[in-house]
Amino acid sequence: MNRCPGCLKAGHKTFCTRCHRTLFGPGSKRVPAVLPFTRPAYDREKVAVTGERLSLSGVQTKMPLALVDGHLQMVQSGGQYILKPRPHGTFLRLEAAPINEHLTMQIARQVFRISVADSALVTFQDGEHAYLVRRFDVQSNGQRSLQEDFAQISGRSPDTHGANYKYDFSYEAIGNLIRRHVATFRVDLERFFTLVVFNYLVNNGDAHAKNFSLIRDDTTSQYNLTPAYDLLNTRLHLPDESRTALDLFQDDFETESFKKQAFYAYDDFAEFAKRLGLVETRFRRIMETFIGKNCDVETLIDASELSDECKGLYKHHVRDRVAALANSLAKLR
Ligand SMILES: [Zn+2]
Helix, strand or coil: EECCCCCCECCCCCHHHHHHHHHCCCCCCCCEEECCCCCHHHHHHHHHHHHCCCCCCCCCCCCCEEEEECEEECCCCCCCCCEEEEHHHHHHHHHHHHHHHHHHHHHHHHHEEECCCCEEEEEEECCCCEEEEEEECCCCCEEECCCHHHHHHHCCHHHCCCCCCCCCCCHHHHHHHHHHHCCCCHHHHHHHHHHHHHHHHHHCCCCCHHCCCCEEEECCCEECCCCCCCCCCCCHHCCCCCCCEECCCCCCCCCHHHHCCCCCCHHHHHHHHHHHCHHHHHHHHHHHHHHHHHHHHHHHHHHHCHHHHHHHHHHHHHHHHHHHCCCCCCCCC
């Protein structure tokens, strides 16, 4: 493909200068977008390095990588990068999962100006795609910043809340924790709201409590929301999944719109924004952005390596959610 494997801009055989710098640091050797090993070699090394058994149902295939002498190498721990190849398992179209995740991260960053982790779509020696993401909690000197996800912050674990612990929560409750722990909470609550709407737009039905985190700034000791990570259109792989991983509201509140239509629409996000304390003009502007940028979203989908079938489905899924986001039963819009 003649596109940058980072930003998908046309006219590049490999990383554009800007993506190379953000992913690998200034002045580093040219890092190829082709990994120095094959997928089978990766699987063998993963078993050898981590001592894990690869099971057919085991979806967890990611592994830390470090930049060694201009090449991305597998390492046991540490490492500034995480590689996520296509998972094993029974979900649909899993070969597209790395492309889907990279594309969705680019849509978030380029179309909606959401702060996301730096990522790229790389390939194994045998041509298979893999998703590469740079860890934002590891600094260039190898130091790790303190990061906690909202399952940890709310004290949820399999022991306390059972196997479903990541899903047994609400976005409103996460918002309340942001207000409690973040000094600049107004800014972060708007970032959080934007991300929840974005996940709805791109059909990410797996944005659970561990997919939002706070990170501590080591100089100021202040906490803030991390850049977004783990964004993808899960409906491509799991068509019957529920629309959101968590309920919007922490009580059993339902808007008139939800009672009639049984899906989240404009009025639900209006109530959610109100509960998070967003200023109404900001809320309206954010919603108009999500409703009005479909052309830009589709341009990026077309620039991706997805198959024609997946491109068509992804566009259809987004149009479906744009319609839902634009739908106000109470005529609030
Ligand atoms: Zn680029």
